[in-house]
Amino acid sequence: MTELAVDLSSPDSYTNGVPHGAFKQLRATSPVSWQPEVRGRGYWAVTRYQDILTVLRSPARYSSWRGGALLADPPAEFLEKLREGMLNRDPPDHTVMRKLVNKAFNPRRVTELEARVRQHARFLIDRVRANGRCDFATDVAGEMPLFVICEILGVPVEDRDALYALTARMFGTEHKDPAEALRDGMAAAQEMRTYGAELGRQKMVAPRDDLASDLLGAEIDGRRLTEGEFQAFFMLLFNAGSDTTRSLLCYGLDLLLERPQTLQRLRDDPSLLPTAIEEMLRYESPVIQFRRTATQDVELGGQRIAEGDKVVVFFPSANRDESVFADSDTFDITRSPNDHIAFGYGTHFCLGAPLARLETKYVFEELLIKLHDIERAKPIEPARTNFIRSIRHLEITFT
Numbered sequence: 001m002t003e004l005a006v007d008l009s010s011p012d013s014y015t016n017g018v019p020h021g022a023f024k025q026l027r028a029t030s031p032v033s034w035q036p037e038v039r040g041r042g043y044w045a046v047t048r049y050q051d052i053l054t055v056l057r058s059p060a061r062y063s064s065w066r067g068g069a070l071l072a073d074p075p076a077e078f079l080e081k082l083r084e085g086m087l088n089r090d091p092p093d094h095t096v097m098r099k100l101v102n103k104a105f106n107p108r109r110v111t112e113l114e115a116r117v118r119q120h121a122r123f124l125i126d127r128v129r130a131n132g133r134c135d136f137a138t139d140v141a142g143e144m145p146l147f148v149i150c151e152i153l154g155v156p157v158e159d160r161d162a163l164y165a166l167t168a169r170m171f172g173t174e175h176k177d178p179a180e181a182l183r184d185g186m187a188a189a190q191e192m193r194t195y196g197a198e199l200g201r202q203k204m205v206a207p208r209d210d211l212a213s214d215l216l217g218a219e220i221d222g223r224r225l226t227e228g229e230f231q232a233f234f235m236l237l238f239n240a241g242s243d244t245t246r247s248l249l250c251y252g253l254d255l256l257l258e259r260p261q262t263l264q265r266l267r268d269d270p271s272l273l274p275t276a277i278e279e280m281l282r283y284e285s286p287v288i289q290f291r292r293t294a295t296q297d298v299e300l301g302g303q304r305i306a307e308g309d310k311v312v313v314f315f316p317s318a319n320r321d322e323s324v325f326a327d328s329d330t331f332d333i334t335r336s337p338n339d340h341i342a343f344g345y346g347t348h349f350c351l352g353a354p355l356a357r358l359e360t361k362y363v364f365e366e367l368l369i370k371l372h373d374i375e376r377a378k379p380i381e382p383a384r385t386n387f388i389r390s391i392r393h394l395e396i397t398f399t
């Protein structure tokens with residue numbers, strides 16, 4: 001066991017940013033290390049880029065199904081429910097499900113969505129423009145992904161705040177007591193599924209031109225999504241798509257505000273935006289970790305991992321790995337190549353990556369044109385979390 005000054009599984013360890021010093025130390029001295037958990041049996045922390053790729057590309061050895069993809073061990077009946085979602089499955093089962101979803105999440109739909117995303121970015125920035133100040137996290141960065149998810153699923157946009165509040169409870173970041181966090185999270189998950197079930201019923205009776213209707217009708221080799229699988233997918237989109245994109249937008253802006261010359265460079269040459277967004281993803285990766293479970297005794301990074309052990313991969317650490325990224329602690333908006341793995345890698349590579357990139361590009365395009373002299377009114381306020389680095393508030397002023 002490698003004694004660390006920080007507990008990597010504690011949400012309190014991330015409130016002042018990612019503990020990059022600890023990750024650097026681990027990558028150098030103990031890249032696969034056994035870490036204790038306050039209320040768990042402990043886990044292997046994988047911190048080097050190459051080892052993380054090995055884990056993520058080998059689902060037969062490192063399973064998402066066996067113990068789920070979340071760090072905290074869920075109670076057995078909750079794990080059964082989680083396994084209805086693709087995030088908590090392995091091939092070949094996962095492959096079929098992903099094909100079904102891809103069929104509905106097709107390029108035509110993403111192209112159609114692009115115009116709506118652009119229009120909405122314009123609307124969001126125009127709405128705050130005259131005020132001279134806004135909470136970028138709640139007024140812009142949080143609104144965009146929720147709008148897009150409601151749009152693709154055909155959910156009435158008025159319901160977005162209630163659904164977002166459920167995802168916040170599911171991540172359990174506000175409860176100090178992990179047992180209470182888990183109980184409340186499971187209750188919120190059930191409410192989310194009930195909403196998804198009702199939506200599914202409506203779409204079955206009266207299909208519309210939206211992803212939810214396509215998804216319910218999609219078929220691969222005579223296989224359709226079950227009701228439970230549809231509900232799990234519905235929940236996954238809100239959980240995976242909202243706070244992640246909000247985090248990217250907020251940390252992205254914060255990085256630029258910290259570096260006025262870089263912000264000016266981007267204003268002068270907006271064609272740098274795509275590489276700048278990739279660098280934001282690398283430098284302030286929105287997702288901290290995902291979990292796998294070893295299905296057999298296996299060796300990784302010189303350690304013997306036993307069957308049944310928890311294996312946790314840390315994305316912010318991989319994305320600062322000095323053996324892959326030159327000057328890895330430097331934020332460079334022209335970095336190329338930039339093979340960050342903020343969207344994961346392999347089997348479960350993020351389904352929403354093209355959407356997240358579109359949303360971020362259009363919000364920043366509008367912001368660079370319309371908001372000037374941007375300053376932070378208060379320091380960025382991150383949520384308490386060990387999972388998705390959501391931002392509560394980012395209050396800014398501008399002309």
Ligand code: HEM
Binds near residue numbers: 145290291345350356
């Ligand atoms: C900056 C934004 C985002 C980041 C950083 C991000 C990150 C990730 C990561 C790291 C995974 C891999 C999980 C694993 O290996 O177990 C993942 C999976 C996933 N993401 Fe994203 N995500 C983002 C946005 C989105 C959006 C906008 C959506 C949809 C609206 C979405 C939907 C999904 C889904 C459905 C999966 C599961 C895929 C599977 O199991 O095959 N994500 N995401």
